Amino acid sequence: MSISLVQKYNVAGPRYTSYPTVPYWDETSFSIYNWEKSFLQSFQESNQSEGISLYIHLPFCESLCTFCGCHKRITKRHEVEHPYIEALLKEWKLYCAAFPETPIIKEIHLGGGTPTFFSAENLATLINGIFKTAKKSSAYEFSFEGHPNNTSRTHLQTLYNLGFRRVSFGVQDYSEQVQNAIHRKQSFHDVAKVTFWAKEIGYTSISHDLIFGLPFQTLENVIDTIEKTKSLSPDRIAFYSYAHVPWIKGNGQRGFKDEDVPKDDKKRQLYEVGKKLLAQKGYQEIGMDHFALQDDALFKAFKNGELHRNFMGYTSSKTQLMIGLGVSSISDSWYGFAQNEKELEAYYARLEQNELPVFRGHLLTEEDLIIRKHILNLMCQFSTSWHHAKNYFTALPDVLNQLTEMEKDGLLVISENYLVITEKGKPFIRNICMAFDLRLKQKAPETKLFSMTV
Known part of the structure; x- marks a missing residue:
């Protein structure tokens, strides 16, 4: 380099993850009416041929990770789970009422926030509720994001029984100093435990998310983290570049100084060394910041020219229509984008009025x-x-x-x-x-x- x-x-x-990017959406020509026309066109073109995708945003976290750029609500009050599940199912019913036929779901991804903040029972209520008015595609692929500290074996088994076969665990870095800086403390033991549980249960694609360029992160930290990760042999590894944007994310990323964050050549070295270590174990670089073993579906999609990218990141199977459910979620009809209300109270209020909780979007020229x-x-x-x-x-x-x-x-x-x-x-x-x-x-x-x- x-x-x-x-x-x-x-x-x-x-x-x-989109074009145009969100700051360049033309909101002047967007309306709920035009959004409905857009997603109905896409639905009619693609539901029978390939099905649709659902991204479901579960925003609650028990503590704030200062590296995170996602929309979240920090709370330890788990009584928030039930009303949020009810709101998601109401939003889904509004979409189903607009669809001219039963939707066929090819992909579901549970993101956050912390999806495993929710009990396994409530997650089952959500997924079963979705399928009261939908069918599974014959080639369905369901995935979720799990926090190693609170993902239980019951979570993994329950979601597996519901059809989930892919799980990604957020690891970031194993250095104690780095974990303290980003307020994300988790041990290698906890990561190993949930990884082995997932393998034992039968998950066919297990991913670990790592980040380079974190505050106080050294080359030795990256080497140690990747060596530990390799020992667990996940099928996929996302090796993301830390996005240092304190002017956007507020107090979360101001818990350390700018000079504590590796930059330029020093930061890039962390990735290049990590990439070489992963290659030694057979991980192939795919797209940007992603790696997979050759028998994983992501690598096969890349080799076959079928890799796709959307607001969920890289995916091995494409659908033309992706509906985003939940606060801040973004939907993609291919012809247009629509983002839900970012604040929980506004999201609930729109649903109380039996309205799709969309507050902005863009129709592509x-x-x-x-x-x-x-x-x-x-x-x-x-x-x-x-x-x-x-x-x-x-x-x-x-x-x-x-x-x-x-x-x-x-x-x-x-x-x-x-x-x-x-x-x-x-x-x-x-x-x-x-x-x-x-x-x-x-x-x-x-x-x-x-x-x-x-």
Whole structure:
């Protein structure tokens, strides 16, 4: 890794779980009426052929992890579980009332917050309630995020019995100093315990989430964390870059100083060393920040050109329509995005009025759709093409001209109809996508919006 390249290209930029990115949504043309037209079009096109996905946001956590950028509500009062489950099921009924036929669900992902804040019994009530008005796809894939400190064997067994076969455990880093800084204390013993339980029960894909660039994190910490992780042999590993955005996340990320956070070349070294250690154990790099063993579905999807990326991150199976349930959840019809109310009280209030609790969104233009495809191709396959006329857009020559400097630096190769990111260019994938991001270029942010790209 060239020091000069990191310094040259390490700028603030999106992570591209969507295009347009949320700060660049055009909310002026958005309405609940237009959103309903958008998701119904997508439903009619795709329900029978591939099914739909559900992302369900479970926002409660018992304590605040200071590295976290998710929407959450900190509480130790578990009486909040039941009314929230009831609200989720009411929201789902509103969608089902709009659908012209019974929805066929291909994917469910329980995210948070801390999904395992909820009792196994309440989670079963939620999933069983969903399927009172829905069917399972023959190729369904259900997953959830588990906190190693509070995921019980009962959680794992109950969700397995309901069809869940994939679980991701948040590990982050095993260093005591780092854990103290990010307020996320968990032992290797607890992580090993839940990992072995999941294997014994029969989960077919177990993932560990690690983070590089955390406050006080050293190279020795990363090596130790990855060696411990390798000893448990999870099927997938997400090795995320810590997004240091205290101006957005408020007090949570102000529990340490900026100088305590590794930056630039020092931060990138943590990833490069970690990547080499993972490769030694057979983990293949997939997309951005993800690794999988060769028999895992994520690796197979990457090799087959079927990898997909959305607000849930990378997924091995694509659906055109993803409905987000719960506070702050984002839905994606392919033609449009819609985000739910971020505050719990506002979310409840909208449902009390029998309204979809959507407060903002974006309807994609024809140009948006083309650029979205290019950015998805780059993020999922490290290449894109405009060989077919339908993939061409007016500003493409300007985009390619902007990328000539990166091509000179050996980060990508541009031919007449193709762009391919080189191995050297993979760390700069967000920068390359930014060249295609016309909305970002048309209106550069006046304040800090994004984390650093490298």
